[in-house]
Amino acid sequence: MTAANPRPRIVTISVVLWLVWLVGCVLASVVGFVEFPSSVLVTVVSVVLSLVVWGLVAWAVLRVSRGSATARIALVVVAVARALLSLGNGPSTLLLTALSAAAAVLLFVPAARPFFTRR
Numbered sequence: 001m002t003a004a005n006p007r008p009r010i011v012t013i014s015v016v017l018w019l020v021w022l023v024g025c026v027l028a029s030v031v032g033f034v035e036f037p038s039s040v041l042v043t044v045v046s047v048v049l050s051l052v053v054w055g056l057v058a059w060a061v062l063r064v065s066r067g068s069a070t071a072r073i074a075l076v077v078v079a080v081a082r083a084l085l086s087l088g089n090g091p092s093t094l095l096l097t098a099l100s101a102a103a104a105v106l107l108f109v110p111a112a113r114p115f116f117t118r119r
Contacts, residue, residue, distance in 0.1 A: 008111050017102055021079070022054060025057075057075070059071075064107065
């Protein structure tokens, strides 16, 4: 983001939606670990993998806020994968899927596209 290419408001709204989505996904992961306890090894591996994935998503959200076209695509891929992996898991999953869909669409509207041009 530079003075010549300020971040459009629509991108800021999308970033906030991505952050809300991320918090919701982290909370869903925590609830899953509590509701469905496993062996210690499985739990530790699951927690570590979740931390890595959600950390990478947080990094991608930060990169999107700075205009990264690659991170924009990565977020869409992660959101689609998350939605496919959690099909049929209840209303909270539907809400998270709708939230990520809205956030993704906002990154591709005409007002946002110039912010993501390759530099």
